[in-house]
Amino acid sequence: MTERKATALSCANIAFIKYWGRKDHDWRLPLNTSISMNLDNATTTTTVIFDPTLKADQLLIEDTETTPKAALRVTEHLNRIRKLADTYLWARVVSRNSFPMGAGIASSASAFAALTVAACAALDLDLPERELTILARLGSGSACRSIPAGFVEWHAADTSEESFAEQIAPPDHWDLCDLIAIVQTEHKVVDSSKGHELVDPSPFAAARLAAATRGLSVIRKALMARDFVAFGEEVEQEAIRMHAVAMTSQPSVLYWSPETVRILQAVRTWRAAGLPAYCTIDAGANVHVLCESEHAPTLKRQLHTLYGVRDVILNRPGPATRLIDEHLA
Amino acid sequence: MTERKATALSCANIAFIKYWGRKDHDWRLPLNTSISMNLDNATTTTTVIFDPTLKADQLLIEDTETTPKAALRVTEHLNRIRKLADTYLWARVVSRNSFPMGAGIASSASAFAALTVAACAALDLDLPERELTILARLGSGSACRSIPAGFVEWHAADTSEESFAEQIAPPDHWDLCDLIAIVQTEHKVVDSSKGHELVDPSPFAAARLAAATRGLSVIRKALMARDFVAFGEEVEQEAIRMHAVAMTSQPSVLYWSPETVRILQAVRTWRAAGLPAYCTIDAGANVHVLCESEHAPTLKRQLHTLYGVRDVILNRPGPATRLIDEHLA
Secondary structure: OOOEEEEEEEEEEEEEEOOOOEEEOOOOEEOOOEEEEEEEEEEEEEEEEEOOOOOOOEEEEOOEEOOHHHHHHHHHHHHHHHHHHOOOOOEEEEEEEOOOOOOOOOHHHHHHHHHHHHHHHHOOOOOOHHHHHHHHHHHOHHHHHHOOOOEEEEOOOOOHHHOOEEEEEOHHHOOEEEEEEEOOOOOOOOOHHHHHHOOOOOOOHHHHHHHHHHHHHHHHHHHHHOOHHHHHHHHHHHHHHHHHHHHOOOOOOOOOOHHHHHHHHHHHHHHHOOOOOEEEOOOOOOEEEEEEHHHHHHHHHHHHOOOOOOEEEEEOEOOOOEEEOOOOO | OOOEEEEEEEEEEEEEEOOOOEEEOOOOEEOOOEEEEEEEEEEEEEEEEEOOOOOOOEEEEOOEEOOHHHHHHHHHHHHHHHHHHOOOOOEEEEEEEOOOOOOOOOHHHHHHHHHHHHHHHHOOOOOOHHHHHHHHHHHOHHHHHHOOOOEEEEOOOOOHHHOOEEEEEOHHHOOEEEEEEEOOOOOOOOOHHHHHHOOOOOOOHHHHHHHHHHHHHHHHHHHHHOOHHHHHHHHHHHHHHHHHHHHOOOOOOOOOOHHHHHHHHHHHHHHHOOOOOEEEOOOOOOEEEEEEHHHHHHHHHHHHHOOOOOEEEEEOEOOOOEEEOOOOO
């Protein structure tokens, strides 16, 4: 019996309606339906090698052994896939990101999407996309949104089988740009798994959920119509709502850094001066600045002038998680 | 007939449960009861001279003529007092602050408290404190809290007569310090009168109101018991709740600057390291850092080390608005 190997490349995604709070933690069932876009320039490449000579799973991220906690989460995810393939082979997992980890770019989303697709391929499991999204979701909720291409909706549901992600528009539907202003590359203090558990105590949790549900229709409609202003207004409000819930949880979680506020204020000033751009922020300090492609060069230049902005990554709507032939190991 | 003159000195106040949102704009009836402390080192001095030779009210703040809008608001307030005193004399009003205007220190509170007390004295109107608080409230809501000494509660009510402020503890009840970290002296973009009108559209308005009502009991009790940790936890949460409501209103109002977040994060770090201090923020970018007096010197020194902190003003519980003999004009 020889080793069985596959490599997958997956985009991170940016949510316009956020995944924040779960109705079931073990099954990672979200409180609300979310909408996102894959980011073509923020990717994870993962090679999975099931190898009969291994005595345990091995996990290398950026050529470094990870914490036992991260390794355990990967083993638990591989167990789900091994069970489906009816195998007991241990695996070597080698993964690299095109962006810094844990700084508010959803590295766990692209990581678990790539892991899912690579592991299934290595074991010759030929699952339909919908099943892959459900499987990826069990590893990391937002990972399901990185499986399909382009603009994706992840359905909130009461059962695992109904909580899948699907494309609502292909990448070429809209030349929307996401400029990630990187302000911090240290690992954030509270990871987003903890964040989801903090949701209940915020006095704003119920109101945020209702607002996200209303916002979902607004954003879906604006996205389909390519109505940038209607889209951007709601996206920025949703991001603020999500962070307001985190800030008002107990203990309070403030993901923002001084630079986060500097960028938020600058984009509002530029917008008032006629540059159409809106912000969203994931569970971290980086700001994602959204614009239509004609404004991306100006916006990128202006973002670089702000104190504390270390880098700006330009993303367009990205493809589905896919298998590639260049292996990392 | 000769000129009739009086001068009053009033402290600004910092709210622990915030005044945010009104149930009646004309009568300045607040949505919720608030609690505050007078700030002995952030004061306004106002001289009012009713002068038969004047053809209109005159208003000088920091030796400068103000905007017509500010002058009109003062004239409207003087009209209330002239009506009570049954006089038609115009007045010259000269006012000076010990702190920069419009930067999140409640200058309109101390300004309207001092104006009310000076104007009533000049016209020999001898009103009980409760009536003075109601009168001051009609000029600027939070001004009513600057009338009594020390720690003050302003009651939400359905009628003007019931929405008064009163002392709940004298200044010497608790040696609480408020260190105002001044990060911005420019006039803020949205004044707090506008802020109150923005409250309705926030999806969090109702939840914030319920939380403020619960928080009121917590803070009153902790304040009476001088339980600093219970007090500080709730004060900081209430401030974040108020700003979350402002941020999620439409249009969104973000009073914070990068420095606001730097101070919030620093105080949390210091607190985790054993320095008992909590933050609150009014409608502006400055941060008020609360501590018991034994920690004030350390905290003041540490705040001065933060980038962007231009000054730190140390305040202790302040006296009532009072008449003084040194006139500004």
